[in-house]
Amino acid sequence: MSQSTVPRPRPPRTPEEDGGGTAPPRTGRPAGDGPPPARRGRLLRRRDRRPGLPKDDPRLRGGVTLRHRFRRDWALIVMTMPVVLGLLIFAYIPIAGNVIAFYHFSPYNGEGFFDSLANSASAGTYYFERMWNDSYFRAALENTLVFSFLQLVLFFPIPIALALLINSFLHSKVRAWSQAVLYLPHFFSWVLVITVFQQIFGGAGLIAQAGRNAGFAEGFDLMTDPAFFKWLVTAQLIWKDAGWGIIVFLAALSAVNTELYESAAVDGAGRWRRMWHVTLPALRPVIALLLVLQVGNMLSVGMEQYLIQRTAVGPGASEVLDTYVWFVGIERGQFSYAAAVGIVKGIFSLCLVLAANRVAHAMGEAGVYKRS
Amino acid sequence: MPNTRSAPSRRSFLASTAVAAAAVGSAGPLLTACSSDGGSGDGGGPGRVSEKEAEQILPAYQASEFAVQPDIPGQSGSSPGYTSYIEVADLGVSVPEPLAGGTALSAMTPLWGTAPKKGNPYWTAMDEAIGTAMTWQIQDGNTYGDKLGAVLAGSDIPDLVCIPGWEYNKGQIPKAVEQRFADLGPYLSGDKVLKYPNLAAIPTAAWKASIFGGALRGLPMPQQVIGGVVPFYREDIFEQNGWTPPTSADEFLAFAKEITDAGSKRWACEDFKWSAWVYFGVLPEKPMCWREEGGKLVHRYETDAYLEALEWTRKLYEAGVVHPDAVAAAGDATARFTAGESLMMNTGSGVWHGTVSEQLTGGNPDFRMNAMDFFRHDGGDPVLYAGNGAGIWTFLSKDLPEEKILAALELANFCAAPYGTYENRLRDYGVEGTHYTVENGVPVRTPDGEAQAAQVTYGFIASPEVAIAHPDQPKVVEDKCAWEQRMMPFVQEPLFYGRQIQEPDHLANLSDPFEALEDDVVRGRKSLSDMQNAVAEWRRTGGDELRDWYQKLLDEETA
Numbered sequence: 011m012s013q014s015t016v017p018r019p020r021p022p023r024t025p026e027e028d029g030g031g032t033a034p035p036r037t038g039r040p041a042g043d044g045p046p047p048a049r050r051g052r053l054l055r056r057r058d059r060r061p062g063l064p065k066d067d068p069r070l071r072g073g074v075t076l077r078h079r080f081r082r083d084w085a086l087i088v089m090t091m092p093v094v095l096g097l098l099i100f101a102y103i104p105i106a107g108n109v110i111a112f113y114h115f116s117p118y119n120g121e122g123f124f125d126s127l128a129n130s131a132s133a134g135t136y137y138f139e140r141m142w143n144d145s146y147f148r149a150a151l152e153n154t155l156v157f158s159f160l161q162l163v164l165f166f167p168i169p170i171a172l173a174l175l176i177n178s179f180l181h182s183k184v185r186a187w188s189q190a191v192l193y194l195p196h197f198f199s200w201v202l203v204i205t206v207f208q209q210i211f212g213g214a215g216l217i218a219q220a221g222r223n224a225g226f227a228e229g230f231d232l233m234t235d236p237a238f239f240k241w242l243v244t245a246q247l248i249w250k251d252a253g254w255g256i257i258v259f260l261a262a263l264s265a266v267n268t269e270l271y272e273s274a275a276v277d278g279a280g281r282w283r284r285m286w287h288v289t290l291p292a293l294r295p296v297i298a299l300l301l302v303l304q305v306g307n308m309l310s311v312g313m314e315q316y317l318i319q320r321t322a323v324g325p326g327a328s329e330v331l332d333t334y335v336w337f338v339g340i341e342r343g344q345f346s347y348a349a350a351v352g353i354v355k356g357i358f359s360l361c362l363v364l365a366a367n368r369v370a371h372a373m374g375e376a377g378v379y380k381r382s
Numbered sequence: 383m384p385n386t387r388s389a390p391s392r393r394s395f396l397a398s399t400a401v402a403a404a405a406v407g408s409a410g411p412l413l414t415a416c417s418s419d420g421g422s423g424d425g426g427g428p429g430r431v432s433e434k435e436a437e438q439i440l441p442a443y444q445a446s447e448f449a450v451q452p453d454i455p456g457q458s459g460s461s462p463g464y465t466s467y468i469e470v471a472d473l474g475v476s477v478p479e480p481l482a483g484g485t486a487l488s489a490m491t492p493l494w495g496t497a498p499k500k501g502n503p504y505w506t507a508m509d510e511a512i513g514t515a516m517t518w519q520i521q522d523g524n525t526y527g528d529k530l531g532a533v534l535a536g537s538d539i540p541d542l543v544c545i546p547g548w549e550y551n552k553g554q555i556p557k558a559v560e561q562r563f564a565d566l567g568p569y570l571s572g573d574k575v576l577k578y579p580n581l582a583a584i585p586t587a588a589w590k591a592s593i594f595g596g597a598l599r600g601l602p603m604p605q606q607v608i609g610g611v612v613p614f615y616r617e618d619i620f621e622q623n624g625w626t627p628p629t630s631a632d633e634f635l636a637f638a639k640e641i642t643d644a645g646s647k648r649w650a651c652e653d654f655k656w657s658a659w660v661y662f663g664v665l666p667e668k669p670m671c672w673r674e675e676g677g678k679l680v681h682r683y684e685t686d687a688y689l690e691a692l693e694w695t696r697k698l699y700e701a702g703v704v705h706p707d708a709v710a711a712a713g714d715a716t717a718r719f720t721a722g723e724s725l726m727m728n729t730g731s732g733v734w735h736g737t738v739s740e741q742l743t744g745g746n747p748d749f750r751m752n753a754m755d756f757f758r759h760d761g762g763d764p765v766l767y768a769g770n771g772a773g774i775w776t777f778l779s780k781d782l783p784e785e786k787i788l789a790a791l792e793l794a795n796f797c798a799a800p801y802g803t804y805e806n807r808l809r810d811y812g813v814e815g816t817h818y819t820v821e822n823g824v825p826v827r828t829p830d831g832e833a834q835a836a837q838v839t840y841g842f843i844a845s846p847e848v849a850i851a852h853p854d855q856p857k858v859v860e861d862k863c864a865w866e867q868r869m870m871p872f873v874q875e876p877l878f879y880g881r882q883i884q885e886p887d888h889l890a891n892l893s894d895p896f897e898a899l900e901d902d903v904v905r906g907r908k909s910l911s912d913m914q915n916a917v918a919e920w921r922r923t924g925g926d927e928l929r930d931w932y933q934k935l936l937d938e939e940t941a
Contacts, residue, residue, distance in 0.1 A: 343553015
C-alpha cells in the first residue's frame, strides 16, 4: 500500500463545525491508529480563542499554515525522506532516459550517455510506428490482456475467500498453521513452481504415469498445450501467490470491532448476515484499493513464469509484453525500441489506474489517492 | 538446478560445454555449432579484413617446446588425447620467472557455479606464480549476456572482459567490442608474439577467429573443429539389450519407437533437432549459413535440407519418443539421460567427462555413455561443417596504460601454457596437497580444489591448443578421440569459414524469430508451410538484401 492511503483526519474546517471533536475515520479504518483527531481539534480551538489573532489568519478560515503543518509533521516527513529520495533517484530521474525512444540510440556512439545521445540520429516516431506494425507486439499485448483479465476474475477473489475462511477458524493454532501452509508457496521461485507442476501435470508426471499404468489413453500433458496455457498460468499463480495475498485482508479483518458482531448477533443476525453486513463492508476499502492497483498493473503480468515456459507452448501462446521487451529490447540490444514500448506501456497503465480510481471514487471509496 | 532459461537452446549447450570443458581442465570448450558470429564494422566497411590483411595482423605460430607426446595422437585434425598422468617433477616450466611488481588487474568472467572466496589459496598461488594481483568480477554464466550489455554500455569497464561466442552476436555487443577494447596487434602481430611463447603456440585458426573490427582484439580459447553438438547414447543400456545405434534417419525413428516404453518411464531420446541438422546436411548458423548454388548464394533457411530436418524431428515428437519433459523444455536433459529416462541425447561434447566421472564416483558404477556416429539421413556419409578456431575470448580495455597491457599479456601467456607444463597443472588443478592429491596415479581434487581450482577463472583469460586430457577417465579420452577420428574425414569448411563477420545493423536481427519457430514446428504447433511463409517474409524484409551483402563480400574476396 502506498502511504497516501493512510487516512489522515483533515484539520477541522471551522471551530464551529468541529462538533464533538470526534471526526469519524473516513475509510473504515479502525479508530485508534494515528493521532486522535479530537485532541488536535481542541488544541486549535483553544488557541483560536486567544485574543489578538489577526482576522485573516488562515487558521480562522480552517487552514493550517505550512509552517504549522511542518512543525506538526516534521518527524513523519523526515521518515519518508529516504523513500522519496530513492524514488526520485531510481524512478523519476531515469524517466528522462526515455528520450532515447526518439533516437537511434546506441551507448557505443560516444563516451558516456550524453555524448552517445548527441551522436545518435533522431528517429522521430519511427519506433512507435514499428511497434504498431509489429504483429509480434500485438500478439504479446493480446496475451497480456487475456492473462490479466483471467487473473482479475479468477485470482483476485480467492485471497478474500481464503481470508474469510481463515478468519472463521477459532483455534489460534489451526489458524497460524493454515496461514503458514498457505504463505509458503509464495517463497518458491518460479522455476521450482513450474518444476512441481511439470512433475504432476507433465507428460511424464504423476497423473500421466498413473494413467498409463492404469491403461488409460496416452498423452495426458497439460504443460505443452498452447490452448490450455492461459488457464495453466492462472492456476500456477493461484497456487503460488493466493496465500500471500490474504495478509492484507486478514489485517483488515482483525481490525473489525468485535462489538459490531456482538450487536449483530444480539439483533439476530446469522453467520452469513454477519459476514455480509459487518465483515465485507469492513473489507470494502481494501478490496477497492487492491483492485485499482491490480488494474493499473494489468500490463505487467509477470515475466519469469512466461519466460521459462516459452518453449513448452511457443511464443504464440506465452509471449507477454515484458518478455517481448526482454527479447526484442534487451537480448537484441534495441534499447530505443524497448524504451518506446516502455513509454506506451507506462502511459496506458497510468490511464488504467486513473480510470479505475475514478470508478472507486464513484463507489465512494478512497482508491489509491483521495481527491482533495 | 534446471536451466532457468529453458530449453535446449544453442546457448545452453554451449554454456554447459564451456563450463565442463574448462572445469575439467582439458584445454578449451569444444564448440562448433555456434562459434563465431559477426564481428566488425557494418557494410563492407572498415571493419572487414581481407585474407592478405589478416596475414599481416595474425601472430606467428611456433609450437611449444614443452608439448608432450600425446597417448592418442590426433588424426586429420582431431584432438590429441592424454590418458596418462604426469608427475609434477616431470612437468615442463614454460614461464620460469614471475612478473615483478604484482600489477593490479580486474577481470570480468562468467561462472556456472559458486564463486570462490577472495584471497583463497588457489588465486593466491596463481597470482604469485604469474606476478599479478587479480580482482575478479565473477558473474552468473546463465545471465552473463545481460550483465555484459550493461557493463559495456557504461563508461567504467574492467581491465579484462571475457565474452563467450554465444553472447557475442547479441544486440550491440559487436559494436561494443570495437569501441571498448584494445587492438593487440602492436603487441602480438607477426613475430612480436614470440615474446610470449605460450601465446605463439596457440593455433593460427584460433587467432584468425579473434580478429574483430579489423584488428586483433581477442585472446582466444581455442576450440575443436567438431563437437559442439554430439549425439550420445547409453552404451551400458544398449549393450544389455543388444541394441546398436541407428545409422539412418528412418532406422532411427523405427528404433526409437521400439525402445520407448513410456509406462516404465523410458523414452528413446531428448530433443534431437541439433543432430538432425547434421543428419540432413543443414548449413550452420550465421555467418557460415550460405552455400553457392548456380552462382547464387542460398541461405540455410532456403534449403530443402532445413525443412527436411525439421520434418524428421517433428516425426520424433509425433511418435512420442521424445521425453515429455524435453517437449516441455523443462528440467535437466543430462539428469534424465543419466537416470535412464531417456536413452539418447545431443549436447556439447564438453559435458562428457564431467557426466561420466560424476556418475561413476556418485554411485552409478555401471554407467557408460558414448558418442553416436553422425550419418547422412539416407545412411550415407554425413557432412559436418567445421567450427571456428575459437569460441570464447577475453578482451583488454582500450583505456589500459601500456604497462598494464603488457602485464595482461604475461597473464595470458601463463594461462595459455600447454598440457604437460607446471603452469597448466597449477591453472587447472591448483597446488598438490591443497587442491588435489594423487591416488593410484590419477589426480583427485580435494573439496578445496573443487571449490577453488575447479571454478574456472584464469582459464577464461587464454587457453592452449585443445587437448583431451583426463587421466582419471581414460575411457572418455579414448572414446572421444576415436569418435573425432571417425568423424573428421567428413568435415567440410563452409563459406565464410574461420572469421568474424558483422552484418549491417538493420539486418542483424533478421533471423531472431527462427529458433522459436523451429521449436513450434517440431512440436507440431506450426506447420512446415508456416515456416515457408516465414522464410518468404524473411526474404522480403531483408533476407535478399543480406544475400546481396554477402555476395559482395564474397566477390571482393575472390577478386
